[in-house]
Amino acid sequence: MKTFDIQKIRADFPILKREVNNKPLVYLDNGATTQKPKAVIDAIVDYYTAMNSNVHRGVHYLSQISTDAFEVARRKVQGFINAEHEHEVIVTKGTTESINIVASCYGRAFIGEGDEIIISAMEHHSNIVPWQMLCDEKGCKLRVIPMNDAGELDIEAYKALFSERTKLVSFTYVSNALGTINPVREMIAIAHEHQVPVLIDGAQAVQHIAVDVQELDVDFFVFSGHKMYGPTGVGILYGKESLLNAMPPYQGGGDMIKEVTFEKTTYNELPFKFEAGTPNIEAGICLTAAIDYIEEIGLDAIKAYEDELLAYATDELAKVEGVRFIGTASHKSSVISFIVDGIHPYDIGVILDKLGIAVRTGHHCAQPVMDRFGIPGTVRASLAMYNTTEDIDNLVQGLKRAVQMLK
Template sequence: MTHYDIHSIRADFPILKTTVNGKPLVYLDNGATTQKPLAVINAITDYYTLKNSNVHRGVHHLSQVATDAYEITRKKVKHYINAAHEHEIVMTSGTTHGINLVSSCYGKQFVKAGDEIIISAMEHHSNIVPWQMLCEERNATLKVIPISDDGELDMSAYRSLLNDRVKMVAVTYVSNTLGTINPVKEIIKLAHEYGVPVLIDGAQAIQHIAVDVQALDADFFVFSGHKMYGPTGVGVLYGKEKWLELMPPYQGGGDMIKEVKFEKTIYNELPFKFEAGTPNIEAGICLANAIDYINEVGLNNISLYETELLKYATKALNDVEGIRIIGTSQEKSSVISFLLDGAHPYDVGVILDKLGVAVRTGHHCTQPLMERFAIPGTVRASIAMYNTKEEIDTLVLAIKKAASMLL
């Protein structure tokens, strides 16, 4: 990949020059959050220096400047995921907010006693707990698609779960723990045969895979800005116009209203019906800069580079004695979860940190998945566009050092 200038890309992320305990930082916790390029960092400063004002309600100059910049992001998100309309893009505080919004508003309108919701065994807690809460509230039943030992969905079991009582299917595009890329297009197609809408948790996909919500025919698609090199505190809920029109608002307040009287309130049009209160304006505006940065490097280039790194890392880790990789699906994104035989993941993580290597340890907000594999947790190395083979080599040496100390 001669056209992929890794040195230029790394130079755009100042935090990568950090040292930890006297060692160069090797940042492999990108599944939790990605680092920010200068284009985003500078845009944040630019907003507070030149544009700071509340949006949508002011007639003065600064308010109009901030509003225009905020709405440019909505336009860019629409193109990035190929939505049909800008008003199908609802700005949220993140993936969790988006899922809770749908479970609450859709559930209030469409889910009743005896109905069923389908999720998968590999879901993040954010795509489990809101549906559990809905099922408890509505006396509905939560059904779970099982997975294989490789970490792949059992699609025949999924087909058998679909019936006329199912009111929603909510699944992750990419597992944050296993790296599994799920066949979401097929999942959606099968659900639609029963008239069932599908929510896709795209938090771990949006920065790695080209997403086309129309080609997928997704009814809802949620993701977070901070996992795609943007600021924290901003995310996106894409919803098909027909569903967003039918759903009641999530919260009441400013911006989501057209007319308020004590007798009755008339709600605003889409997408503002779901955007009550002052949003995270700075993060919303600067998400556009993160999208621009990804587009400039090229998502296809990023995907090819990360796939190459994943293969390199998988081979290198498999060559380490005592390593067991959890999640070995055929279709996989750039996440490697592993265990070092006889060592607790936390202890491994602490030693890696001493050597300058940042990984995530624990259950990764997927406790039911850990129970499925009968393990306490894993060490997770998650790769981004700015990581290198040299960093993978450092990770492997650090694991060997940990093994020598712990085993």
């Protein structure tokens, strides 16, 4: 395992040097978006100063080097998740669009009236609403895997949800609201016993856990660049070649065609069939820098450090009077959600912000999770590789101050 030098890592993130409300920034909202290392910022500047041009369209020099860099990024993602083919990597604008592509295209081709889609009780709205829209359009039905009081999915109940009408399973690898790490290998294997394909929302996973899509044997895997230290506005849809080839395109436009006449259009091959129009070129290219940064440190080292930090934060926050954790699964990633008896999460968040501490409050785009626990929302501290025990100490002291003021 590589040496984990936290001070060197923190020095790579310029924004961590700034102050908020005359206090040193303590950034604990990484589940919403991560900060960017200088390597990524420099890559963005370099793109616009040295190669800005459209891709896949020009014979001139700038277009060629931009296109080459864009396709290097695709191959970088292929290696990062160990996809078998680079054309199985579709560049999107984020996890949400990636899920919507599958809901629209796979749904259009393979799901009909009376069919069923299985999701879980802990999903982000982005992995609920597209399937509800499909159900409204097609007359199909959502089936929901329940979870227990610890925020763990009921696997026996999951097994019982399958029927001859089940056409897809879609669930999160790591809950954005609870931090639960789901048993993805087991759940994929169960679905495949019924010949049902699986989509995994990896938005909260790839920055914390090494992912091998071939080893998982997952059919679709989606994630976003901005949650893994990369730019906003870029995401990835991985899909098995056979499924992507069988699906109709999502949008019509430039680059997703081979030939267009007024009578007929012939669609392009993978991956371009699903990449209509000018992409977010800068973000796609600069995703390479983010992956290089993660790989240089090493996901094993990142996970080990973050696991220690999560344990420390859990122990220290538990000492604060009135704190109750929401999500106590035995396998968790770097998310701590909690409430304080008698105090609204929003009020806590406002006071913490005055102290320079950034957390998320509310339902975290996971309202059914909050309904399951009978609460309006939580305070969520989500950790990244650049966070420290000092950040946690500041959070705890800030929380104690908030409790004293609000009780």
